[in-house]
Amino acid sequence: MNFTILIFGILSLIAVVSSVLMITRKNAVISALFLIINFFALAGLYLLLNAQFIAVAQVIVYAGAIMVLFLFVIMLLKTENEPLIFSQNKLLKNFAILIGILIFVQFAYLIFYAKPSNSLIQNEVQSVKIGTIQTIGRELYTNYFIPFEIAGFLLLAATIGAIILAKKKFE
Amino acid sequence: MPTNVSEYIYLMPFVILGVTILISLIIEMVSKESELILPWISIISFFIISLYSLLNINQHFILFNGMIEVGGRSAIFNFVFNLGALLVTLSSVDYIKKYGSYYGEYFILIQFSVLGMMIMAAASDIIMIFLGLELMSISFYVLAGINRKKLSANEASMKYFLLGAFATGFIVYGIALIYGSATTTNISYIVSNFSSLIHNVIFVTGFILFLIGFSFKIAAVPFHMWVPDVYQGSATTVTGLMSTTGKVAAFSVLILSLSAVYFLNVTNTFSAYFAALSTMSMLLGSIVAISQKNLKRMLAYSSIAHAGYMLIGLAAGNIESIEGIIFYLMVYSFINLGAFGIIAIIEGENDSRTDLDAFAGLNSKNPLLAALMSLFMIALAGIPPFAGFFGKYYVFLGAIKADLTWLAIIGVLSSVISVYFYLRVIVYMYFRESNYNFQPYLTPYAMVSVVICGLFVILFGIIPDLLMNIITDAIK
Known part of the structure; x- marks a missing residue:
């Protein structure tokens, strides 16, 4: 088995598991920590795609700066009230599910059906270097x-x- | 690095302003009394740049791999920005003491905003437009709320920031779609391929989002909600800067984005969009302004109406109307800077004396101020022989040439409506008794600034060709 594929498998497993854990945790701080793991796994995936810059930016900007922002917001807001928001407003939950499905469909379409435009295909070799x-x-x-x-x-x-x-x- | 050192020489205005900003920051850092020095440093550098731009209108280059365009259109806009900022700085010197934000940073932020505007007007790449816009907007958000103790200023700053960020979202999404469909951010490439790109749905969507974002920035109806509160809540001098040069900068981008239409005679697909916005802005601006008692708020609605008149030119989209818009923008800047300058002189502590009553009987207190204010009001109403008339005249002429006579008629109608509230100010100043007992806080610098505006308004009213020839040269 190819070494790259092995690493890809491990990283994507970490990414998927950590994101599932993130959305199922009750405690917002723990969710945020799982999000950091998810970001690191994604950064590894970017590295595999030869996109070093995005990988570094992912770690510095997302896992670093934006995470701190998230933690501050969690600290400042009363997160205990969060379940109330959904129980008081059923419509909000349905709306969130709808948005989730829409984004999922969009990605599924992108991955399985959409074709890159001609101008992008021409530069395929070059595009590997760009990252x-x-x-x-x-x-x-x-x-x-x-x-x-x-x-x-x-x-x-x-x-x-x-x-x-x-x-x-x-x- | 650029291949040619001479590229830097043509970049002179930007370099001068950038260096001025850095020097000002150092002065602010080491000096305890930086607010005494900084306005004069700003004024000197604004003056040099505006003079340089005026003298270099005929040189036209695109530099740094199609990033920045110097001379021509961008030179004439740089002239307006720098002269406008100079006048604002001059009238700020004493005003901000009264307003309670007498700090050196105020002047540095004005310099930052002018740099942003210059980059917007000189952009030859969409990235530059975006960076310039953000530089200008961020400076304005802070300038609007520079006095943290004032609730009205906080409200203005917050509203401006939230809606401005919302508009930026539109612009960025539009830019992303334009980049995705045109595979480049280079404006000259997009312009030369405009006729084929216009059939691409993604490009059109992106372009419309881009236009919507800038419609926020020029305060056209229905994207005008923030204008009255922000213009009323901010410091009067800052309002002057935002409503004139800030608007000119946003218009310069709109003009640039339509350059395929007036240079290459591509059909103006977006004419209906501009015409609709223009009709709504003119009518709403003029009608709502009638009921305003606060002068700053009234001028805010009047600025919405004026954005509408200028949009007529974009709806027409021929070269005459584009020249007309630039003329209108310049003249409008001087008129509005003068009007806000006078309000800043009359205004008292804690936002008092900005309503119409404060202007009652101004003639008996200070005839010169009353005469100048009347001049600006008449010019805003577009009554000849002052410059405001020719601004409207050129734009309406362009509209008639583009078979948009109905739009010009609406423009004339709403001008007629607007005469009422502009002349009301004059009536108050000359024929009403004052309820307030105060003497205007006359200061030489603010007076000089207002008088300069007045002279420009008279000059361009008597010989509009002087300015029009410069603009025609610049646009070619």
Whole structure:
């Protein structure tokens, strides 16, 4: 058996099991921790696809930053009231199920029926290289140099804005 | 790295402003009295950039692998942004002391927002549009709520942020669909293939989402809900900046997105969308403004109506009407900056004296202010010989050429309605007795700013060709 397929099997098993565990836990914090495991497994899957950059971003941004955000929200909200939301409003639950089914159908269609457009097929060999950090780095500092700099200014403005609104001392 | 050093030279306005921002941040960091220095640094850099842009309108280049476009259309917009920001900064110097947000960061955020606008107008790639838009919007969200102690400012900031983020969602989704169908974010490629892409359902969906997002930003009905509260709640000078240059920036993107229509004569598929938005904006803006007693709120509705007049030009989509919109945008910016400048002078502590009664009998208190305010109101109503008339005239002319006479007629009708509430301000100033007993807090800088606006309004009213020739050169 191929080594890559073995790793793929293990990682996808972890991803599926952790996501099932995540949605069945009663305690929101434990759910969040299972979500982290899920993110790590997904990052491994991205690595198998040669998408190093997305793998790293997945770990840093999702498993790192966004998870902290989730935990803060869980901490600040009263999660004990959560079952009440569904018991008080039956419609909400049905709506959630409907959305879930819709997304499932969408993915099923994507995987089994949809064909990639012609322009994507042409670059199949090239597209494998695109995910590497070298390629992304080179693109960022050549073709996308100006947007890269502007993104820096954007983050600077956002940081300054947040500090002014939250921390500025008023007389 | 770019192959040619000269590319950086053409990028001068952006580099100057970026460096100014960084220098201002350092000054803010080390100096205890940065708010005394920063406005002047901003003003100097805005002045240099606006002058540079005006002199370089005829140079037209696309730089950095089709990322940014300098000269021409973007130069004329840079001129408006920087001049507008200069006037706002000038009238802010004393206003924000009164408002209670006398901090250096205020001026730095204005610089940030102008950088964002310049990038939006100069974008030649959809990524640049998005980054510029976000840079501008984030600065505005913070500027709107810069005085944390004021409830009205908090409300304005929060509303603006939530609805702005909602609009950004539309834009990003639209961009994703456009990228998916056109397989590129390069605008010149999309423009040259516009006629074939328009048959692609995904592209059209993306494009409409993109337009909807920007309709939020220009405050067209039915995407106008945030405007009155945000314009009333924010600091008056900030409102001036948002309602003029911010709107110009959003319009510059809309104009760019239609460039296939007026350059390559592709059928204007989205004409009906713009016409519908325009009709609703003009009528709702003009009619609701009649019942407004607060001047800032009234001008907010008037700005909705003016967005409607400008949208006529996009519905028409020929080169004359596009030139008309740019003319209108420039003139409208000066008029509105002047009007908000005067409100900022009259305004007292804690948002008092922004209602119509505060302007009663202004003539006896300060004839110059009353005369200038009358000038701006007449210009907003579009009565000749002032500049506001020619803005409407060029746009309506373009609409008639595009067989949209009915839209021009609605425009004229709603202008007639709007005359009522603009002239009411003049009636209050000259023929009513004042209930308030106050002297306007006259400061030289704010006066200079308002007078400059007034001079521009008169100048472009008497010789509109002066500006129109520049715009025609720039658009080619």
